[in-house]
Amino acid sequence: MLSNSVNTPALAFLAALATPAFAQRAAYFTFGSSALVTESLDPLLSPGTTSTHVHSVIGGSAFSSSMDFGSTQSSKCTSVDIIADKSNYWMPNLYFHKGGKFTRVPEISPKHKVYYKFGKGDGSPDLERSEFPQGFRMMAGNSNLRSDDGSMGTGGNQLNWQCHSSGGQRATGFPSGFTDCNSAYIRGLAATMRFPSCWNGQDFNKDAPMAHMSYPTNRDGLAGCPAGFNKARFPEIMIEYWLDTKPFDGQYGANEVPWVLSNGDPTGYGFHMDFLNGWQPGVLAKAMKTCNAGNTGLGLDEPQCFGAGSIQSGAQKDACTIAPSVNEDIGATTPLNALPGCNPIQPGPGLATKPTNCAVAGKVADPTSVAAPVASTTAASDPVTTTAPSDPVTTAPSDPAPSGTSDPSGSGQSPASVNSKSGVWKAAGCFRDALNPRSLGQQPEWWGAQITSSNCVAHCDSIGAKYAGTENGGQCFCGNQLNKSAKVDGKCTAKCNGDASEICGGPALLSVYSLDGTVALSKRTHQRHSRHFKGVL
Numbered sequence: 001m002l003s004n005s006v007n008t009p010a011l012a013f014l015a016a017l018a019t020p021a022f023a024q025r026a027a028y029f030t031f032g033s034s035a036l037v038t039e040s041l042d043p044l045l046s047p048g049t050t051s052t053h054v055h056s057v058i059g060g061s062a063f064s065s066s067m068d069f070g071s072t073q074s075s076k077c078t079s080v081d082i083i084a085d086k087s088n089y090w091m092p093n094l095y096f097h098k099g100g101k102f103t104r105v106p107e108i109s110p111k112h113k114v115y116y117k118f119g120k121g122d123g124s125p126d127l128e129r130s131e132f133p134q135g136f137r138m139m140a141g142n143s144n145l146r147s148d149d150g151s152m153g154t155g156g157n158q159l160n161w162q163c164h165s166s167g168g169q170r171a172t173g174f175p176s177g178f179t180d181c182n183s184a185y186i187r188g189l190a191a192t193m194r195f196p197s198c199w200n201g202q203d204f205n206k207d208a209p210m211a212h213m214s215y216p217t218n219r220d221g222l223a224g225c226p227a228g229f230n231k232a233r234f235p236e237i238m239i240e241y242w243l244d245t246k247p248f249d250g251q252y253g254a255n256e257v258p259w260v261l262s263n264g265d266p267t268g269y270g271f272h273m274d275f276l277n278g279w280q281p282g283v284l285a286k287a288m289k290t291c292n293a294g295n296t297g298l299g300l301d302e303p304q305c306f307g308a309g310s311i312q313s314g315a316q317k318d319a320c321t322i323a324p325s326v327n328e329d330i331g332a333t334t335p336l337n338a339l340p341g342c343n344p345i346q347p348g349p350g351l352a353t354k355p356t357n358c359a360v361a362g363k364v365a366d367p368t369s370v371a372a373p374v375a376s377t378t379a380a381s382d383p384v385t386t387t388a389p390s391d392p393v394t395t396a397p398s399d400p401a402p403s404g405t406s407d408p409s410g411s412g413q414s415p416a417s418v419n420s421k422s423g424v425w426k427a428a429g430c431f432r433d434a435l436n437p438r439s440l441g442q443q444p445e446w447w448g449a450q451i452t453s454s455n456c457v458a459h460c461d462s463i464g465a466k467y468a469g470t471e472n473g474g475q476c477f478c479g480n481q482l483n484k485s486a487k488v489d490g491k492c493t494a495k496c497n498g499d500a501s502e503i504c505g506g507p508a509l510l511s512v513y514s515l516d517g518t519v520a521l522s523k524r525t526h527q528r529h530s531r532h533f534k535g536v537l
Contacts, residue, residue, distance in 0.1 A: 026294035027119030027126065029287070029305060031081040033058040033112040034317050038093065038332070039324040040341055043067040044137050044274050045206050053143075054093045054262040054330050054340050056241070058112050060086030060278045061322050069134040072278025077320035080114065081311050082300060086278035089114065091241055092143070092271065093262040093330070094189075096248045097345075101335035102260070108188045108244035109450075109497055118235040118288045121219045125292055128221040130232040131285040132277040137204040138213050140195040141272030143263050146348020148172050152269075155215050158238075160192045161268050163245075174257045174268035180249040185459070185498075186450040189245045189259075191271050194238040198225035201232070235288060239273055264343035264352065297433060297472045299507030314495065413492065413511050414503045418454045420461040425468065426517030430492035431510045433471060434484040440469045440477040440510060450498035451476055457513050467519060469512045470504035473497050477510065481522040485510075 036058050042051035048066045057063055060075030067088070075086040089112070094105040118129040140157045142149075152159045152172050162170035164186045169175040181189045196213040205211055214229040222230045252258040260266045283306065291298075291305035298304065301311045328340050339345075346352040413427035433439045453470045460468035460478035469477040473494040492511045496504035505511045512519055 026123040027288070027292040028115055028117040029291050029293040029300060030113060030115045031085075031300060032110045032314075032317075033080040033089075033114060034314075034320070035107060035111065036061065036063060036079040036088075036320060037322045037324055038330055039326045040328055040330075041065050041326060042090070042274065043088075043276065044139065044204060045209065047206070050326050050328075050341070052263065052341055053343050054328075055090040055274075056093055056107065056112070057088060057090040059088035061320055062086070062278075063088045063322065064325065067276060069277065072276065073280075075278065077316075078312075079317050079320040081317060082306060083310055083312055084280040084283040084306065086280070088276045088278060089237075089239060089273065091191075091239070091273045092265075094243050095260050095262060095331065095339065096245075096251075097258055097260045097266070098248075098251055101337065102331055102339055103248075103335045104331040105189075105243045105245060105248075105259070108242050110240070111242055113240040113242070115238040115240075116235045116284075116288075117238065119219065119292070120221070123292070123294070125289060126219070126221055126233075127289065128233060129235055129288055131282075131288070132234055132279060133232075134277070134281065135203075136277040137275065138195060139209045139272060139274050140193050141270070142210075143265070143270050143272050144352040145269040146265060146267045146346065146350065146352060147269055155217065157193050157195070157215070159269070159271060161189065161271075162192070163189050172269065174259050174266075176257050177254050179252065179254050181245045182249070185455055187244075187246060189243045191241045191243075191268075192238065193271060193273050194236055195273065195275060197234045197236045198229035199232045199234065200229045235284070237275060260339070260345060262339055262341075262343065264339060264345050264355075266345055266347050269348075270352065297475065297508050299472070302507070314500075413453070414501065415454060418457040418513060420458050422461050423515055425457045425461065425513045425515055428467075428512040428514050428517050428519045429487050429489045430505070431469070431482060431485045431487055431512050431519065433469075433505075433508045433510050437483075438477065439483050439485040440467060440479045440481075440512070451504060452496040452498040452502045453504055453511055453513065454502060455498065456504075460513075467512055467514050469510035470496065471510050472507050473504045475505075482510075482512065482519050483522050485521055487519075 035056055038054060038056050040050045040052070040054050041057070041064070042055060043065055045051065046065070050065070058079050060072050061077045062071045062075040064071065072086045072088065078086050095102040096105055118126055120126045141159065142151070151157065159172055160170060161173065161175055163175050163178050163181040164183050165178045165181050167178060169177050181187055196215045198214045198216050200212050202212040214226050216224040216233065217226060218224040222233050225233050248258070257266065259268070261268070261270055263270055265271070287305055293300070293305060300306050301308055329336065330340050342355045344355055413429065416427050418425045431439065451470065451474050456470045456476035457468045459476060463478060465478035466480040467478070467482060471477065474497040488509065492503055492505045492509050494504050494506045496502040503511050
């Protein structure tokens with residue numbers, strides 16, 4: 001059962017928190033995830049049995065067809081970065097539909113990027129936000145939608161699909177007007193959706209799954225929740241679901257929309273997400289008071305957030321998988337003649353209806369016959385990418401990806417050198433980023449899933465910058481001076497989001513490159529550079 005005892009922090013804490021000095025320092029944090037399992041289960045809407053369609057599931061390893069809070073806490077590992085989060089999050093799979101065949105579209109890094117937002121309009125933490133009570137469950141979106149019913153705008157779930165091509169096509173439903181989703185610096189088709197955050201104190205009802213929750217009318221406190229939904233206001237969860245469409249390049253025209261969700265939706269409007277709380281009690285409430293990481297590069301293992309030993313390595317979260325408990329073919333290796341389960345294509349524009357006269361394809365296995373999950377319980381010191389810009393992708397730089405050597409000699413950086421249009425740039429070493437203000441530029445020049453030190457050098461070279469620097473796996477900075485910094489070789493260990501063989505700094509650490517491999521440190525505290533590439537919210 002759901003516990004109604006919600007601890008709302010006192011407003012007296014407000015005086016102890018300073019208003020952030022820069023817009024990029026805001027009350028939210030982000031973390032990544034690997035897939036835990038892909039199967040037709042949904043413990044919210046189909047408890048104890050198979051669900052109607054296939055989902056991609058992330059989070060705690062105790063995921064099953066019937067769950068409660070106690071179940072989540074028995075997880076031996078989690079596929080998300082933060083060890084204390086044993087929650088589960090799930091969403092429908094995407095399929096490529098051509099010639100009567102259905103092929104599952106795989107995920108691409110960062111796969112599932114999760115945002116937790118708990119800020120006020122001025123960017124400071126909203127201390128009227130509460131952590132989720134034990135047993136809490138909710139949904140976002142409507143699987144039966146086949147057109148925009150008005151629930152997806154500013155006051156709704158803000159569903160957005162975007163093809164990360166040079167044109168950057170985006171739409172509420174599936175976009176069109178492209179033949180691939182491969183820009184020079186980032187690729188993939190991504191869906192973004194946010195959950196409601198205002199609660200009326202009632203439990204989840206599978207017959208009316210949205211009845212206990214509402215979206216806020218503004219950003220500040222309980223007063224921002226509609227009447228009747230101010231029992232508590234939770235952090236706003238938003239998830240980006242990244243999909244790799246490159247295997248299907250050249251198989252469809254610009255005016256075609258060859259995508260269909262696992263629920264039989266060819267429009268994209270029926271995308272949805274589910275959440276079942278499994279946070280260790282007290283951890284999220286504490287972090288929301290001080291973890292205003294925003295886009296500062298502040299590591300989630302810093303004391304202001306979750307503390308030392310709280311974040312696991314990429315290898316550990318990748319190892320946290322469980323065997324499917326449903327006997328079904330999801331089309332992971334060979335195309336299917338029909339979507340898994342009973343999901344005929346229903347294009348709308350009216351609501352989809354429940355299919356009749358078809359058998360259930362899957363069957364929940366005996367739990368004793370399912371392989372145990374691969375446990376990943378030891379925390380490691382690998383940095384976590386906590387960058388989360390507040391603007392949608394516009395246009396990426398058009399420079400071709402450079403070639404670089406993978407020899408990590410000299411400065412200890414990889415690559416040791418990068419061939420760019422003005423010559424061979426060399427690794428200058430690992431340097432601290434002062435953050436407030438930034439040591440190299442006011443803000444990242446660009447950021448995203450495909451960042452490497454090599455393509456950051458190419459971009460900085462293309463705009464005439466003297467130095468290029470990558471930070472925390474997924475940020476690229478350009479500038480002509482390195483301010484208020486110090487060399488700390490050996491500290492930069494974060495693998496680049498776009499190529500794990502390259503190093504991209506670390507939390508508040510820059511992997512710096514220049515044409516001669518040297519850097520002249522400056523005491524200046526302010527310089528201005530334009531932002532050319534923006535990340536996704």
